[in-house]
Amino acid sequence: MEVYVDGVGMVPFGKHPQLSLVSLMAQAARGALEASKGPEVEALFVGAMNPEEFTGEGNLASALADELGLAGLPSMRIETASSTGAAVLEAAFYAVASGAYTSVLAVAGEKMTHQSTPRVTRILAEVIEPYEKNAGASMVALAAMVTQAYAHKWGLSQKRLERVLCRVALKNHRNGALNPYAQFRKEITEDQYFNSRMISYPLRLYDCAPITDGAAALVLTREKRDVKITGVGHGTDTLAVRHRIHLHSFAACRAAAERAYAMAKRGPRDVDLAEVHDAFTCFEIIGAEDLGLLEEGKGWRAVEKGRTEIQGEIPINPSGGLKARGHPVGASGLAQAVEIVWQLRGEVDQARQVKGARVGLLHSIGGLANNNLVVILEREDAPAHALPWEPVFSKPVEIERHHRPDPRRVSKEGVLDSYTVLYVPPEGFPSPLVLGMITTYSGQRILARAATPTTFRVGERVAIEKGDDAFYFMRFGLGQRLTFRITRKVKGWKLGLKRKFRL
């Protein structure tokens, strides 16, 4: 059964101190309902990531139905961490496609700006796997390590990496300046970017999406409209980042993309514009590669060449993205959908309009890429995919799991897969905090802290020591104490030779 988009609505993103979360969401919902031509909605699908802790508002699904004067209708809350908005769209899509309803309302929102930054960081950190969180990793620290791993994998120098990230930030601010719904409606300069505070090397303040209040809403219907949802893909990954084989791209995004393309019978070449989850600038490049929109390992070159600008070959985040539109965590996925619908309907200002956009794609990341969605929306008059349809990736995406470490058997040396210098560590940790992902010679991946706050090279050999609270790593070299141990079993006896010395 085909599922169409009727009206859409959104509140301008930013600070809304005077409104409760429910009022904010109701405002977006009323916009969508008023813009709808179809029959009255029969059910509500409501998303917020953590209203209980951000605003103390529980029972959100009922509260919103009541606020809208729709008490009586079925109403259900959906949550998948920071991809919640996209998951609301997915749940609403199934409900309409199942034939249970003719029209339903999908609404998502979050209210965060009234909380202090440390508290927001703490609430957001609940999505991180407990061991990694307790080791001092915050979302930005993990994102920084993914960024470093990307640069190492594809041979970008640190300087070039920084310039590429800057390009993404500048583009999204430029696009955001054209978007009346964006939190930041100002362009930024290279100087501003490079002078902005380093949060977690190599990510600066301008590499990170801001703290935002916002809400977005769509009405989905079985009745024919000009825009339809043709593909919905969803994929998860290991909760712990260190359990993943690859750190430089997101397997779950690939799985989600593959599923969405297969359902829509589309491929990356059909996509006219994409809203990509740029909670951190590098995620936009990795995301575009995971989606097959940019060539693997060459996404950064495409950015350098301006191919992702509004007037480029594959416009990414014409809205300004999470970076400039803002990132009310539960709302972002649905705000991406609203932007795409506006673009497909030609309802945005000329400067922001992607010319001839007929197929749009949204990509939303939940947590540190453990719960990701891809949704394809298209105009009724979009040309069909040149058949036969083929999977985007040459082999099916599989989530492989890194060997889980047995802490008692971690060897004393390893290779540094990635690292970051975190300048705004969680409460109780020293600043700067240097965190590294290390593949040990015993074949396990661990997250460790540097014994001293020095810099490292990704790919270098490091020594590992087990402390009381965490693993510590240090540069392998002068001053390094080494233990050599030879053991042999002879007729049931274990003979050992052990020697410690300094290099």
Next chain:
Amino acid sequence: MEVYVDGVGMVPFGKHPQLSLVSLMAQAARGALEASKGPEVEALFVGAMNPEEFTGEGNLASALADELGLAGLPSMRIETASSTGAAVLEAAFYAVASGAYTSVLAVAGEKMTHQSTPRVTRILAEVIEPYEKNAGASMVALAAMVTQAYAHKWGLSQKRLERVLCRVALKNHRNGALNPYAQFRKEITEDQYFNSRMISYPLRLYDCAPITDGAAALVLTREKRDVKITGVGHGTDTLAVRHRIHLHSFAACRAAAERAYAMAKRGPRDVDLAEVHDAFTCFEIIGAEDLGLLEEGKGWRAVEKGRTEIQGEIPINPSGGLKARGHPVGASGLAQAVEIVWQLRGEVDQARQVKGARVGLLHSIGGLANNNLVVILEREDAPAHALPWEPVFSKPVEIERHHRPDPRRVSKEGVLDSYTVLYVPPEGFPSPLVLGMITTYSGQRILARAATPTTFRVGERVAIEKGDDAFYFMRFGLGQRLTFRITRKVKGWKLGLKRKFRL
């Protein structure tokens, strides 16, 4: 498209201090997966009401997929307060019915016993409408007022009401004693019931479902099995209890029941057993009436006559219900479904087995009955409903909204619609705290505190005074200061006569 139930699983409800919420849910899920004959599941639907605040576990949908070794699969969390488990079933049902998946896993759980009772009460109270919460109302206080309104509406004396509630508690404990998955596996006596602590008059400790850890899981599939889901109904109501026209029954439960019956083309007479949301004993009676299983206003008589016992005409809560099986808030709705599937498959002990059960119904309440679900499950060989099918209620259920009060215009007298004496009030309130629902003579319903902790009669005339923090009410009579005021407008002049006196 038909949706069938494959394997089901559950962990024994009770205290599980050694397990995290995710481990608890994984255990139930593994049970369901192992019991399934069908193809591998393709997606997860996960429910918990408030894991962030109960256990600090965020990103639950991804965490569970990872824990089960199913990282990669789509996974989405659902929440509708205390009916979350049933809403998970609903979302999973749509996903299968839409054709998107062949088999999916529905899992719901909650972990609460490691928290102190005051903290659990505080977390649960987040689902209450803010004004009512701030006035001192907790879930049990609101439930007690609903109970009083029910007794007043149908002419039960206080003594008879207490005896009826006791019968419900005794029955559910008796059933729970037969259920190896129940938290309380002991019968209780009338003496124990009447000697148990009064929590909020007329509700005693044994009228309230306990604090519980637990999880339940079902696999839904498109492939033919012996049990199918034929009806899913969902309805919401005003967040504030005082905004409802009727306090003695739940319009949203009726709306949900009507929808489920209509989808299944069933009526109450087809139902062989029901799992009814007895978070408070009286809710079982009101629920059975809302479902049309017992005659309106005569549910209490049916309880007196033992018609809801396992061997009665319409067995209710053969599992022991929330009362004895326990109430891990997010899990209960799905645990009800598991019990029904076991009953329909004849997989429970003989003493608990409802003979010839072929159609089962579950009824789950979210919040103070603002987000309710009804699901009908039946065996493939269940006889069809005698056609033609007719709606259960003579007129369509409408959620009417009580006139919202303008606090400046609340008149000084009213009728007491219901009241309770709360002996375990929220922090910062005196004990006992007497709360009343009053319809003022100006036609508004307010929630007020008694000026002094005395007892009242429901239906009596009370005086109202506005204090700084709340409305206060008192018995109308001796000691009551009255104000008589006569005003006339004469040629633009306003003439007044005012006299205060004591009765």
